[in-house]
Amino acid sequence: MTGNLAHLTLAFGLLGNVVSFMVFLAPIPTFYKVYKKKSTEGFQSVPYVVGLFSAMLWIYYALLKTNVMLLITINSVGCFIETLYICFFLFYAPKKARMESLKLIVLLIVIGFGLIVALTQFLASGVTRGVIVGWICLVFSLCVFVAPLGVVRQVIKTKSVEYMPILLSVALTLSAVMWFFYGLLLGDFNIAIPNVLGFIFGVLQMILYYMYKNKKPVADEKITTSEAKNSEMGQKIPEFKDQKIIDVVKLETLMHSDIPKDPSNVPSHTIEVKA
Template sequence: MENVAHFLFGIFGNVFAMFLFLSPAITFFRIIKNRSTEKFSGIPYVMTLLNCLLSAWYGLPFVSPNNLLVSTINGAGAGTEIVYVLIFITLAPKKEKVKIIGLFSAVLIVFLVVVVVSLFALRDYPRKLLCGLLASIFSVVMYSSPFSIMVPNGVGSALGAMQLTLYSVYRENRGTPKTEEEALEMGEANQNVPTKEAI
């Protein structure tokens, strides 16, 4: 009975996960239609690919027994994400294309290193522990990757708020200019001083 429940919950989980992997399809139909990635970022798709590859590897029987459903859904997810990444690379501007190709290459290298280490350096529980830990870590990275768009704007907003705060605190305290030239530069020249024309 426990195995049946495990299998049924696994099936339901896979169905919902597949909807998650397919949800960016609308965005990519738009990208293909407009022949442009517009302002979209490719980072979330590359990070999702890494998460899927590691999770699919973790679910294989020689790494983690009785988790084949994990491998199947994440294998399907990896295939979907590869399609997204390739479309993005094809239609992205040159600068973004170079960035995503570099990140995509790094993802493949990380996955290859994990495969080699887990196959030849570890066995049984240590192999399962390493692969499970990495899959969990990169799952968190995957879900946080959309924030890469917010970070520069967030920092800029914080710095802008600091400038406005400083201005509001010190706006009345400009200091007294020491010379007439400084007063002219500050726009605070004494308006009562007669000019040559008035004399």
């Protein structure tokens, strides 16, 4: 029975790695657009910086454990990919956006992660250190999974799913399922619990997608009405430029290797920390 349980745990861990890897690659189309236009336009680096921080945090946690090697593999890949995204963003970002991104990197990666490692190394030891870092990962992951509420609100308000890619939602949901069972079978609730919330939000996003995919966006209706009125007055309305909205879902993917963080408007990425 123990052997079967170990094989099942390994299977869910490997599947979690595969799905999370696909989520990490989700932002590629976004960065291809940035490359073509030679500008980051309205995109932001937040999802990628948060994704990098999340991956580093889970690697540190995994190093304090003895049986979660699959967390190290996927988050190591996540660190590499997120770093590439950030470097790419900094290269094409205007000066103001570049400086803001560098400040966030220093605050979150250098100071934030540095303090966590230093304090846990000097003020805790043995099992206690792992417990503390585990709780930090748990709380951080829960906060990341709450992020999609912004996207959900946007969908309900505009009746448009333009900024909530269904394939990404499905991938994040599958990722949450895989990592939940991986954590559950290992008896590690720091990994399992956050993914319960990830699964719930993933299902909610898919339900909203099918509810509103054929609905006419509220914004479009308002613009149409406005155009009609101005047309009667013989006035010409300037074209509206599509507003780029950050897809918080991707942020979540980035932050969780297992979930995989990327928004279609934002520099895409699933934050996803393996949890």
